[in-house]
Amino acid sequence: MTGTLFGIGVGPGDPELITLKAHRILQTVPVIAWPAPLEGESMARTIASPHITQTPIEIAIRMPLEPTQFPDRSVYDIAADEIGKHLEAGRDVAALCEGDPFFYGSFMYLFGRVAPEYNVVIVPGISSLMAAAAALKSPLASRNDLLTVVPAPLDEETLTEAIQRAESVAIIKVGRHLGKVRRVLDTLSLTNNAQFVAHATMELQSVSPLSEINEDRAPYFSLILVHKRGEAWR
């Protein structure tokens, strides 16, 4: 019997925002794999730590946090190979993913390499999108709103068009694109409808109107929520 690869969403940061299913799997799985920046800690591993009570074999998958346009993905070939050996030997493997595995996660690169040959089960997680709305105490979308998720690295024209067309917009991967995003929102007269959230549900959580943020850079894991109707959902 070969093992199963579990793609585990560990949620946005608060270790209590992990599912019972993820918790159960993490407590027993003999091998875990996690993404990490080139140097330093893995956020996914840190979030999962309170739930890992055995001593599993650990596989680090290190990539730059803000990858260049053409990153070297051979690191995923190597990791998939190592994971494959454990699965062949009948050992289950849990791949930890910040937020949700299939919501803009790097897990898809592992999935694409492992799923054609082995059993893969996805355990969905709370994404930063829902965590940010909860932190802001403001609905993400309601009724028949069009909700668009817009990655901030897109060019100014694409950002402008996408933001114009939806009632509700979540701008993700803000990082070094904060200045550009602010310009776009200013031009569209939407700055006063925009809220900034960094590190949602973590100790470092910060929440504020975009108009009060003066920097041109933000943490990579920050996002901006824009709702055109303001509080009309009441």
Next chain:
Amino acid sequence: MTGTLFGIGVGPGDPELITLKAHRILQTVPVIAWPAPLEGESMARTIASPHITQTPIEIAIRMPLEPTQFPDRSVYDIAADEIGKHLEAGRDVAALCEGDPFFYGSFMYLFGRVAPEYNVVIVPGISSLMAAAAALKSPLASRNDLLTVVPAPLDEETLTEAIQRAESVAIIKVGRHLGKVRRVLDTLSLTNNAQFVAHATMELQSVSPLSEINEDRAPYFSLILVHKRGEAWR
């Protein structure tokens, strides 16, 4: 000391896809409120059942599942009033929400009425969006995809425009709009990129290519995921 209203995301259906935080609160809260159709069971209450081990006071909030354009929202006034009395008396209240409380949920109507006067805490949940992607074993969005969530009740022209502009589209609230949605996707030559998911993570879960679905009606809680690049995320 007045009580706190917790808006609890109970997740998409599988009771194990609830967070540890929601689980902890549900086990101790003295009052729970839940939405339900005019007749019959509450999906949120059913999902939460295994986690409610005490005998709380229960408040049913009954509304038609597919509301008309101008529904009578006085039911939320009455529920908010009843919840307010418990909060005044120092009793915490958990309002159960299918999926995530702030992702197109009816919880916002309660929130709008209770939050101005009382402490409200949102516990995010796994939305049907992430559950559907997990069930399909297909990433929702990746890299710099524009992801748009499109409620199926919108008119054909709005649907067409919204679907045209995004790489990745989730069409929610399909219900009796399935025929219209199929027409729009056919016209855009996207039927072969569309997957249909009903009752994700539940026993009744059904997953299939849209091209194999012949009905013109689907469950209200079903959705269609469209990815223009197919499997290019590999």
